[in-house]
Amino acid sequence: MITARLLLDTLCLCYSSLVIRTRRYLLNLAIARSRRIYPTLSNRHEHVVRILDNIIYKPGDAATLRSEAEAMRYISKHTSVPVPRVIAVWADNESEGGLLMGRCPGEELRVVWRRLTEEQKVRIRTQLRGYLTQLRSLPQPHTGWIGSVSGGPCHDERLSYDPFGPFMDESDFHDWRVSLLDRMVEASDKIASRVGDLRGSLRDDHAIVFTHGDLASNNIIVEVKGNRAEDARVSGLIDWGQSGWRPEYWEYVKSLHGRETEGSWAELVRQMIPAYETEWQLDQEMCLIHAPVTVPSPAHGPPPPPLYEWPHHAPPSPSPITQVSQTPVHAALQPPLLTRLLLDLRGKRFSVDRETIMNLPESVLLCLFPNGLVLSRQSVALSDGGENSEEEELYGVDDRPQFDPDCFAYVLNFFRTASDAFYGTESNPGLYAAQQHLVDAAPPADFPSNQNPLLSKQAIIVLREELEYFSIPPKDGGASTDAGGNATDALLGLKRHCGEYLLDKRNIFTALQRNVNKENNIAEQHLIDMLCMSGFDRDDEWGYRALEPSRCCISSIALVLLKTGIVHHPAPAGGSPSDRQVTLDYNQMATAQKLLLFWRKPARKCWWDGIEVNLAQLGEPARDVKLWARRVWTLELSLVRTLSPTFFPFIYLISSRFTSVAFSYLHYVLSFASCLFSPFLVLL
Structure with a gap:
């Protein structure tokens, strides 16, 4: 009996491995083909792939995708709200999975809004208000609790990258929300007092309603077939990964977070959802306390263009890569x-x-x-x-x-070298192959991570500095402007010497440490400590540093590999490279995961620095010049994907019919295997 059980366990493991490998292989075929045929859905949904004309594939965290599929099935069954049709959802392991769903016809609301007539806009607003009313009117199976549609944990990337909850009632939810500020409370008695006041201002008697949780103009799909009012309709609400049972104000707060509060989108939100201004103000204050130093960079900080106040020329896209066309194209x-x-x-x-x-x-x-x-x-x-x-x-x-082209070359070379070392080349298998088992292994119970991209992607810390300097020349009058206000040669030479002096100061942290010592800024000291624990060294210099032409400005950039705690030990004597042992320091990994806050969300810090320098050449009298420097740091984390997909050459030639047949064939194979093994499972 024991031998039979072991044999069956082995067969089940082989079957499971075969299913995963076959599914990955067929998906890779379909994805490779789709990228040659279909454009990226949008810069917000760049990880979502349209593999067939009416089928979308979405990879991600297995638990979040399962929760999203449950929500869409529930909404489709109990309301008339248009949602994508769930085809299949699966987990390859404890952290990674996939979701196949139908494609909603049309385009994102933010793209089509300025093409709509006034009558069509009224129709869209009315439909959205009706759909949200249906969601908020759904009866909760058990009154009062907060969680996913099925009673599981909550998923909300704004609050935590890991699932949290569920909560018995709104009071427990608010207590947990305030507990996120404990780190700041310990740093300041004044903040501790204010956090206590905030908790006292949070009401615990709101109704608990079903909430989308990520309502935005790019998650609303609209189909337009003509110029009449009835030719426009909401064809789908997408991205339900953060949905669930929440306090009645949560939809309003989430819809306005990080977006315009007085512009067109806010006006549309207030027409769809009852306003909860008090709760929104309290939420924003808690967000500011939670991240007092991090200031969004222009890449993410400014809100998107107004939804229906765009100028007649195409607006710039929030992403520097893809700009959405304003012309309807089939x-x-x-x-x-x-x-x-x-x-x-x-x-x-x-x-x-x-x-x-x-x-x-x-x-x-x-x-x-x-x-x-x-x-x-x-x-x-x-x-x-x-x-x-x-x-x-x-x-x-x-x-x-x-x-700067030399700076661009430096960045390209660093990223290419890092990608080759991690993902491997034809002659070198790379580090990822050796640490593949860490992705599939279950983390310790006290390690809060079930979706950790640092295990499967190469992470690079990107630190940039823009230094604008202003020189105050000596009072001897030699370096000044002429009668027309133009700089004299002496003044231009002084500025050039000041730039060369600052250019030689290549140490990364000297200026910031000087500011810390002068103002006793604890937050800035924490920033230095965090960077030095994550990959930098206190004596590191900028990887590239150069004067900008025709400007009193110096641009610098430093790139380092993030220390994730994954250690590749040397191979034993006489052994092959594949025999190398790979271990994981969970404490270092926890530190590294904090920098995921800066993934696709660059943070900026700006400060002024004043110094006196002596620019006298050897043998010349002292020439003291006062220098003021405005330094702007941009901190970002980049996750490098493999640059050379290891697909077979013929994948680009496969047709839509072949892909459909392949998925159908896989379905029948798995069904047959399930029928084959199920009697043995029942007997045991």
Whole structure:
């Protein structure tokens, strides 16, 4: 009996492994094909892949996807709210899974709104108000508790990357919410007093209603077929991963968080949902206390353009890569995306593939493409016109963005080297292959992580500095301006010498540490300590540092690999590289996970620094100059995806029919295997 059980366990493991490997293989085939046919859905949903004309594949955390599928099935059964049809949801392991669902026809609301007539806008507003009323009117199975649709934990990335709850009532939920501020409470008695006042102001008697949890203009799909009012309709509400039973004010608070509070979107929200201004103000104050130092960079900080107050020209996209077209184009007629770009940076050309561009830090992309970039065939008019334009799909940037080409080369080389070392090359298997077992292994009970991208992706800390300096010349009058207000040669020489002096100061933390010592700024000291624990060294220098032409400005950048606590030990004597032992320091990993706050969300810090310098050359009398420097730091975490997908060459040739048949075939194979093994499972 024991032998039979062991044999069955082995067969079950083989079966499970076969299912996962087959599913991954077929999905890779479909994804590779889809990227050649269908454009990216949007920069917000870039991880979601349209694998067939009416099927969407969404990878992610297994628990979150399961909760999202449960919510969509529940809403589809109990309301008339249009949601994607759930085809299948699965877990490859405890942290990773996938969701196959139907595609809602149409485009995002933020894209189509300015094309709608006034009558169509009224119709869309009315439909949205009705759908949200249905959601908020759903009876709760057991009154009072807060959690997912089925009573499981809550998922809300704004509060925690890990699931939390469920809670017995609103009071427990508010107590947990305030407990997130404990770190700040311990640092200041004044903050502790204010947090106590905030908790006392939070009401615990709100009704608990079903809430979407991530209502935004890019999660509302609208289908438009003509100019009449009845030609426009809401065809889908998507992205239900953060939905569940929440206090009645939560939808209003989440819909306005990080967006305009007085603009068009806020007006639309107030027409759809009752206003809860007091709760919103309390929520915003708690968010400020929770992150007092982190200031969003322009890449993410400013709200998106007003929903229906856009100018007649196409607005810049929130992402520096993809700009949404304002012209209605049928999906089948959309031009294919370009795969290579020819960048012209100050006269120096770079031929870069699209995947490499998409891997770069968003703060760098914003500098490269401040007005966005359309990666489609319709842009080849801007190419260099040579023969390679047609064959290699090159895209020429004709406005020559003000970005240092040597700095760009430094970033490209670092990211390429890091990607090759982690994911491997043809001759080197890479680190990821050796640590694959860590992805599948269950973490310790006290380790709060069931979705940890640091186990499967190479993380790079990106630290940039823009230093603008202002020199106050000596009073001898030699360095000044002429009668026309133009700088004299002496003044220009002084500015040049000041720039060269600052350029030589290559240590990263010297200026910030000087500011810490002067003002006893504990938060800045914590920032230095955190960076030094995560990969930097206190004596590190900038990886690239240069004066900007025709400006009193110095641009610097430093890139380091994030210390994740994953240690690859040397192979034993006489052993092969595959025999290397890989261990994980969970304390270091917990520290590294804190930097995930800066993934796709660059943070900025600005401060002024004043020093006196002596610019006298050897043998010259002392020449003291007062220098004021305005330093702006941008901190970001980048997760590098593999730059060279290891798919077979023929995957780009597969057809829609082949993909459909492959999925059907897999379904029948798995059904047959399930029937084959189920009698043995029942007997045991």
